[in-house]
Amino acid sequence: MQHWIDVLNPLYTVSFIDSLEKIFPANNSDLKKTILVVDTALINDVHQFPLLCESFHKVLVVSEKFTPSQQIQLIYDGASGYSNYSIDKPLVKRTIEGIISDEIWLERRLIPTLLKGIVDKKNASNCAGELNDKILKTLSILTHREVEVVEHVYKGEDIRTISNTLHITARTVKAHLSAIFRKLDVQDRFQLVVFLKDLHVGNSAFPSASTMFEHTHISNRP
Amino acid sequence: MNILVQFITVSNSIDKGFDKQFNSVSFHNASKALEFVGQKNPNVIVLEYTLESNNTELLVDTLLIESPNSKIILLGKNLSDEVIIQCLSHGVYGYLDFKEIDMFLEKAISSVAVGEAWVSRKLVGLLIERIRG
Numbered sequence: 001m002q003h004w005i006d007v008l009n010p011l012y013t014v015s016f017i018d019s020l021e022k023i024f025p026a027n028n029s030d031l032k033k034t035i036l037v038v039d040t041a042l043i044n045d046v047h048q049f050p051l052l053c054e055s056f057h058k059v060l061v062v063s064e065k066f067t068p069s070q071q072i073q074l075i076y077d078g079a080s081g082y083s084n085y086s087i088d089k090p091l092v093k094r095t096i097e098g099i100i101s102d103e104i105w106l107e108r109r110l111i112p113t114l115l116k117g118i119v120d121k122k123n124a125s126n127c128a129g130e131l132n133d134k135i136l137k138t139l140s141i142l143t144h145r146e147v148e149v150v151e152h153v154y155k156g157e158d159i160r161t162i163s164n165t166l167h168i169t170a171r172t173v174k175a176h177l178s179a180i181f182r183k184l185d186v187q188d189r190f191q192l193v194v195f196l197k198d199l200h201v202g203n204s205a206f207p208s209a210s211t212m213f214e215h216t217h218i219s220n221r222p
Numbered sequence: 223m224n225i226l227v228q229f230i231t232v233s234n235s236i237d238k239g240f241d242k243q244f245n246s247v248s249f250h251n252a253s254k255a256l257e258f259v260g261q262k263n264p265n266v267i268v269l270e271y272t273l274e275s276n277n278t279e280l281l282v283d284t285l286l287i288e289s290p291n292s293k294i295i296l297l298g299k300n301l302s303d304e305v306i307i308q309c310l311s312h313g314v315y316g317y318l319d320f321k322e323i324d325m326f327l328e329k330a331i332s333s334v335a336v337g338e339a340w341v342s343r344k345l346v347g348l349l350i351e352r353i354r355g
Contacts (some may be wrong), residue, residue, distance in 0.1 A: 026280060088309045098282060103343035104350055111339045112315065118353055 001041060001085065003064065007092040020048060023055075031055045035099055036061055039085075042191045047156045053078030058099050064189050066194070071106060072114050073198040081105025141183050149176045153189055154196050226336045230255045231270040231297070243328055252281060260288040265335045268327070269314075271298035271305070282312045293334040295328060297323070306341075307349045316340025 001016075008014050017023065023031070036056040040063040043049055053059050058080040066074070071082040080099050087095070106114065134139050139147055145166075150163045159177075163170045165191070179198050186192045229248040241297050247264075249255035259267065267285060282294060295316040296309050306317045315334050318326060330340040339346075 076353075078354065080347070098343060101344060101345045104342070108285040111343075112337055113339075114346065115310060115315070115339055115349075116313075118296070118311055118349065121353075122311060189327070 001037075003089060004037065004062075004085075006091045008096060011093070012096070018042075020044075020052070023052075035060065035080075035096065037096075039063065040066070040188075040190060044188075045156070049190065050078055060095065060099055060105060061112050065191065068107075068110050068113065069198045070194045071083055071192065072117060073194050074108060075104060075106060075114060076117070077194070077197065080170070138184075142180060146176050146180050146183075149173060150180060150192070150196070153177075153192055156193075225266060225331065226264040227266045227268060227331055228255065228258060228264040229268045229270075244331060245248075248276075252255055252342070256284060256288055259285055259292065261304075263289040264292050266331050266333070267292050267294045269294055269296055271301060279308060279312045282309060282314055286313050293337075294304070295330055295334055295340060303345060303348055306345060307352055310341065310345065310349050311353070317345070 005014055020038075032055075034056055035058045036052060038052065040061060043052075058132045059078065060081045060083060061071075061074050061079045062083050062085055064084055064086070064192060066082065074082055080093065081104060083095055083105065094107050104111075104114075139150065142150065147164060148166060152165060157165070159170050159173050163173045166173070181187065181192065184192065184195060188197050223277070225244045227244040227246040229246060230252065231248065231250060242264075245260075247258065250257060253273050258264075267289075269278070269281070285292065285294060293315040294313065295318060296306070296314045297318055297320060298305070299320045301317070301319070309317070316330055316339055318330050318340065325346075328342075
């Protein structure tokens with residue numbers, strides 16, 4: 001991110017921190033005048049993201065690993081924009097100028113999908129509470145225990161809480177998470193939650209692991 | 223690309239001059255326009271807001287039921303952000319003010335026909351704020 005700092009330093013008051021813990025608890029009215037440019041690698045707790053968006057004036061997410069649909073989900077969740085690390089210097093300047101001007105900063109080609117998602121969510125609001133076939137198909141590649149772990153991650157629980165709830169060791173929870181990340185092709189828990197929201201899990205009650213497992217494996221019978 | 227453009231307008235001046243660039247047809251009556259949309263599924267619909275000023279959103283919904291793959295560009299005169307956002311949330315793909323027609327309508331139609339949205343990032347931002355709020 002050094003070239004971001006190099007471009008923006010002459011133009012704005014820029015400060016750099018290497019840990020989000022140095023921001024929280026966010027009880028500083030100055031944050032409301034600040035634009036946060038955050039590397040997703042720093043977001044360890046998925047509950048931090050909405051809190052960041054509430055605390056700061058604007059939040060720009062920077063990463064190289066988010067798919068287009070996940071980028072769009074970040075916008076729904078409160079981000080003002082998404083960018084790759086390695087954009088050139090004029091674009092860094094243009095990105096921040098756009099964010100300051102209340103623009104949503106996303107690749108132009110994704111705007112139609114973003115708009116369509118808004119319309120679809122509006123039209124699908126009557127479907128809350130129904131099991132989502134897309135979720136079931138996607139998560140059917142996970143084991144029963146892995147689905148249970150996903151359910152707890154989606155609630156924002158940390159590894160210790162999950163291990164206590166499921167009566168397994170923290171090491172076992174981590175092993176399940178590694179398998180989940182590999183199967184769903186996500187990098188970390190934050191991206192997992194964004195991935196799940198992208199499946200519109202948030203629009204319906206998250207089905208229990210038992211129900212989901214039974215449903216998917218009945219569906220898979222010949 | 224042979225783009226079928228349907229104009230739904232009050233006046234018959236907006237659509238003039240576009241026959242050479244696009245395969246266009248015009249309607250000044252919503253009922254007949256709906257009938258055509260259902261039969262021909264135009265690539266792009268250019269809809270003048272004042273035609274059904276109290277029911278534009280309903281007309282947009284109905285047009286998209288008749289032809290889900292059509293992309294709608296809204297035309298209006300000094301429409302408020304609120305009105306434009308409302309129409310965007312119903313599925314409109316673009317907005318153009320009357321004063322921009324000569325300069326941008328052809329480009330807007332071509333862009334929207336290939337799946338782009340003709341709307342400013344700022345309006346998208348306002349729409350997102352609305353749905354979050």
